Amino acid sequence: MAVLHCDGSLTADRASYGGIICDDAVVAIMAYAGKGDINSVLGMELFAILKGVTFCIQRNLLRVSIKSDSKLAVDILNGAVDCPWSKQILRDRIAMLLQQLQRKEIKHVWRELNQPADFIAAMDTRDGEAIFYPLDFPQDLVELVKNDSDCKVFLRTLSH
Template sequence: MTVLQCDASLTAERASYGGIIRDDTGSAIMAFAVKGDDNSVPGMELYAILRGVTFCIQQNHLRVSIRSDSKLAVDILNGTVSCPWSMHPLKDSITTLFEQLHHKEIRHVWRELNQPADFIAAMDIGDGEVTLYPPDFPQDLVELIKNDSDRKVFFRTLSH
């Protein structure tokens, strides 16, 4: 099954989203980053999923495990929470794309497990969109993917 990791980045200066598509062995197929214009984190997270699923379909990857560290975006798409009215058209676009997939799962993952997508979403690409393939990945991204493939263990600390 193809894995699509998605994330968004929203700062005072810019909004962007991105993702990485990996095969069933964990090897990267491609990554994408897009300058966004939505001013909400859930909206940007949903745009990342929309763009990633579009890429999967275009490349004939029709069995997809979608992973996001946005619990709200995951819950919206899984139907466990109501979607804000302003995001209904975006949700409808995503669910229409889902009809083209042979199998899908939408899973929430902890931020630590989504570091490659977080790195891509935070890349400063200027305006527009960039698509990257493994030979062109920045070294920091290569290391994050390797850590993920090696199943690096992360420990969360509880703060009081």
């Protein structure tokens, strides 16, 4: 089963999205990043998923584990919570794509487990979209993907 890690980002001056697609052995297949025009974090998170699922279908990867650090986006796509009306068209577009998959799961992961997608979403692609293949990955991204394939353990600390 392919793994799709997605992330959306919204700062004061930029909306962006990104993701990375790996095979079932956590070997990177491709990554993508782009500038968005949706003025909400949820919108960018959903858009990152939309783009990632589109890339999976284009590459005939039809068994996909979708992972996002946005619990709200995951809950919306799994039908656990209602979607805000302003994001329903985006959710419906994703739902139509998901029907094309032979097998799917949509899971929430902690931010520490989504670091490659977070790194990619923060990349400056000017006004367009960029696709990266493993030989072109920046060294920092190579290290983050290696941490995933090595099953690096992250410990969370609770602050009081």
